[in-house]
Amino acid sequence: MPYTVWFRYVKVVLHAAAKANLETQTLLGAVGLDSSILEATDARIPHEKVYALWREITRLSGDEAIGLRLVQLVEPEVLDVVGYAAYSSSNVGEALSRFIRYSRLIHEGAKWTLETKGNVTQITHSVPGSHLPLPGVLCQWVLATIIVNVRRMTGLNLVPLQVGFQHQQPDDISYYRELFQAPVAFEQAVNSFTFDAAWLNQPLLKSDPGLCALLDRYAEELLAKLPRTENIVDSVRQEISVGLRGGDPGLDAIAKKLKFAPRTLQRKLKEAGTSHQELLDEMRRELSIHYLQERQMAVYEVAFLLGFSETSAFHRAFKRWTGTTPGEFRRTLSESAYINVKI
Known part of the structure; x- marks a missing residue:
């Protein structure tokens, strides 16, 4: 959660x-x-x-x-x-x-x-x-x-x-x-x-x-x-975050760091109502939006930071997450900023 x-x-x-x-x-x-x-x-x-x-x-x-x-x-x-x-x-x-x-x-x-x-x-x-x-x-x-x-x-x-x-x-x-x-x-x-x-x-x-x-x-x-924090979910999120900064955010690598068998980690995440892939997609989506707001960062750089081997794969994923492409998202931000300034 x-x-x-x-x-x-x-x-x-x-x-x-x-x-x-x-x-x-x-x-x-x-x-x-x-x-x-x-x-x-x-x-x-x-x-x-x-x-x-x-x-x-x-x-x-x-x-x-x-x-x-x-x-x-x-x-x-x-x-x-x-x-x-x-x-x-x-x-x-x-x-x-x-x-x-x-x-x-x-x-x-x-x-x-x-x-x-x-x-x-x-x-x-x-x-x-x-x-x-x-x-x-x-x-x-x-x-x-x-x-x-x-x-x-x-x-x-x-x-x-x-x-x-x-x-x-x-x-x-x-x-x-x-x-x-x-x-x-x-x-x-x-x-x-x-x-x-x-x-x-x-x-x-x-x-x-x-x-x-x-x-x-x-x-x-x-x-x-307040709902109790799911420690396993927090731990996986934290390891995915580290993995996206130059490590390996994959299930096997994270399971090894947390001292679980991959199948056991999958089961624990399922019990918590999520999965490794859902958490990875959630982080990539939110980070992509954050990075795309940084105008000086090129789209291919964002794709690299999020662990995509090809920019085209990032484009497809971003459209799946948001319904728009990275370029369209940035244009929308520019138009919104212009409207706010005019107002």
């Missing part, structure tokens, strides 16, 4: 985008979401749609650092159960622990860690089961959300020791330095920042043990309603 994102938190992003003069209806329409979803309380949407939304926010704003800026436009009042639970905790350590525990409500596939060694604590974020690269603007939003809200919760201008991002370094990193006030690194294995472990004991301005206990119960109830 593909990862999903709680739309309540997408609405927080849209709320901030609207304050930055980006039209909500335009953003939703550009990524194929109906505006009626704004009224859905507990809707969940595929994380690929959220990635596309962030790319559209970047395109429309023309701002490479828009993720960092939008976080600062979010008022704490629009946060939901996860945010309120964090704000009502006793100290920073409890707030971060609650955020990590309940983060699956926001994004099922997100992996967070919080680890202290000596006097230094590190918090990390990644989506290991996703074959799509995280948009840089999403990486910005994730880490800026932590530091901005820690500062708001404590009323202190706490400064991390180091910040690391998975995405490539943009041409201008001045706003990163201005916000974090710390050394910034790019193209890291995970999104992360390290800070003085003394932060963990810093009390919060709006600590409320009674409210916190109530929110904990509510958040646990919501977590219990």
Whole structure:
């Protein structure tokens, strides 16, 4: 089952985008979401749609650092159960622990860690089961959300020791330095920042043990309603992703890596409601759409990256997946961009 994102938190992003003069209806329409979803309380949407939304926010704003800026436009009042639970905790350590525990409500596939060694604590974020690269603007939003809200919760201008991002370094990193006030690194294995472990004991301005206990119960109830993640499916997705980056995404190779006989792996995937070929096709389809949006990448390069021996085979597969050819898909994107600009 593909990862999903709680739309309540997408609405927080849209709320901030609207304050930055980006039209909500335009953003939703550009990524194929109906505006009626704004009224859905507990809707969940595929994380690929959220990635596309962030790319559209970047395109429309023309701002490479828009993720960092939008976080600062979010008022704490629009946060939901996860945010309120964090704000009502006793100290920073409890707030971060609650955020990590309940983060699956926001994004099922997100992996967070919080680890202290000596006097230094590190918090990390990644989506290991996703074959799509995280948009840089999403990486910005994730880490800026932590530091901005820690500062708001404590009323202190706490400064991390180091910040690391998975995405490539943009041409201008001045706003990163201005916000974090710390050394910034790019193209890291995970999104992360390290800070003085003394932060963990810093009390919060709006600590409320009674409210916190109530929110904990509510958040646990919501977590219990989420479908359990199929670990075998995630593992196969991850190995296919690695295989498509220069390895072998075939069934036999992946079965060997996961220490299963190919027939056993096929059976386990069937029990999970999918197959190796379905997962491979799903990844190739989504990656092809992602790569074709990169104008500088030729179609034959996309075909090669997806493991097709011939461009013609990629053309046939893409038409089977989408009903259109790669060239037609790109022309449609160009026309859509032109219409949005004219509007």
